[in-house]
Amino acid sequence: GAGVSQSPSNKVTEKGKDVELRCDPISGHTALYWYRQSLGQGLEFLIYFQGNSAPDKSGLPSDRFSAERTGGSVSTLTIQRTQQEDSAVYLCASSFIPDTEAFFGQGTRLTVV
Amino acid sequence: QKEVEQNSGPLSVPEGAIASLNCTYSDRGSQSFFWYRQYSGKSPELIMSIYSNGDKEDGRFTAQLNKASQYVSLLIRDSQPSDSATYLCAALQGAQKLVFGQGTRLTINP
Numbered sequence: 636g637a638g639v640s641q642s643p644s645n646k647v648t649e650k651g652k653d654v655e656l657r658c659d660p661i662s663g664h665t666a667l668y669w670y671r672q673s674l675g676q677g678l679e680f681l682i683y684f685q686g687n688s689a690p691d692k693s694g695l696p697s698d699r700f701s702a703e704r705t706g707g708s709v710s711t712l713t714i715q716r717t718q719q720e721d722s723a724v725y726l727c728a729s730s731f732i733p734d735t736e737a738f739f740g741q742g743t744r745l746t747v748v
Numbered sequence: 749q750k751e752v753e754q755n756s757g758p759l760s761v762p763e764g765a766i767a768s769l770n771c772t773y774s775d776r777g778s779q780s781f782f783w784y785r786q787y788s789g790k791s792p793e794l795i796m797s798i799y800s801n802g803d804k805e806d807g808r809f810t811a812q813l814n815k816a817s818q819y820v821s822l823l824i825r826d827s828q829p830s831d832s833a834t835y836l837c838a839a840l841q842g843a844q845k846l847v848f849g850q851g852t853r854l855t856i857n858p
Contacts, residue, residue: 668846677850678792678836691845726791733844734780739791 637661639740641727647746648717656712656743660729667710668737669702670726678726684710685733717747751775752839754849763858767824771837771849774818780840781813783822785833786851792836796822827856 640659648654660667669681680694684704695701699718704710714721724744730737753772761767773781780799784792798804798811798820810823820839824831834851841847 666844670848678848680845680847683844683846685844691842728792728846734840736782736794736797737846738794739784742791 639727639729639738641725641740641743643743644741645744645746647748650719650747651716653713653715654717654745656714656725656745658710658712658727658729658740660708660710660727661738664729664731665707666730666733666737667704668728668730669710669712670728671696671723672726672742673723681712681725683733714745717745719747721745722747750849751841751847752837752849754835754837754852756850757853758855759852760855760857761827763827763829763856765827767827767831767854767856769822769824769835769837769852769854771820771822772818773820773837773839773847775839775841776815776818778839778841779843781811781820782838782840782846783809783811783820784836784838784848785831786836787833795835824854829856829858832856 642657667684670678682702683691686707699715702712724742726742728737728739783795786792796811798813804811808825812821836851837849
């Protein structure tokens with residue numbers, strides 16, 4: 636695709652349910668980043684992929700959060716047993732290689748009720 | 749100490765003036781730096797990248813980098829109301845972790 640695509644755009648889920656967020660990076664981009672942005676706050680780094688590998692998982696808030704990337708392309712961020720504090724916009728970005736400009740998708744707004 | 753620090757603002761500038769946005773970073777090994785603009789309710793949009801000490805100009809935007817002082821800035825000349833947004837500074841740490849500051853809210857007053 637022309638840009639980074641994230642789905643769904645919006646997700647409302649009940650507390651305790653699992654959710655899966657998807658990111659489809661720009662074709663050919665090897666680096667992929669996930670961030671979380673709470674209302675009025677900055678971007679909180681979650682995880683980074685180079686190809687299918689995640690060298691840095693230090694930002695994942697808890698063991699309820701996991702992420703994977705397959706085929707060096709699509710990535711999914713899974714949140715198990717969602718809590719209200721998980722409500723935020725989840726942003727994905729990709730870059731050709733790590734040292735170059737990263738471009739963001741439109742984000743997934745997650746609301747846990 | 750935060751990895752990337754910005755004054756949260758709000759910064760208010762009259763239309764037509766120069767807006768100056770500043771950022772400091774803690775990882776002396778960082779080599780790549782980026783400025784993003786984020787409108788309310790939208791995702792960040794890349795404005796500029798800078799990798800070498802000195803100035804880099806692109807239209808009304810100039811990015812400045814001083815690695816010795818661990819300081820990055822963004823100047824916006826001839827500010828327009830459409831420039832009103834939050835500006836995010838980012839630094840690439842360890843050649844793999846892209847870390848963002850909290851952002852500076854900029855308001856251009858007509």
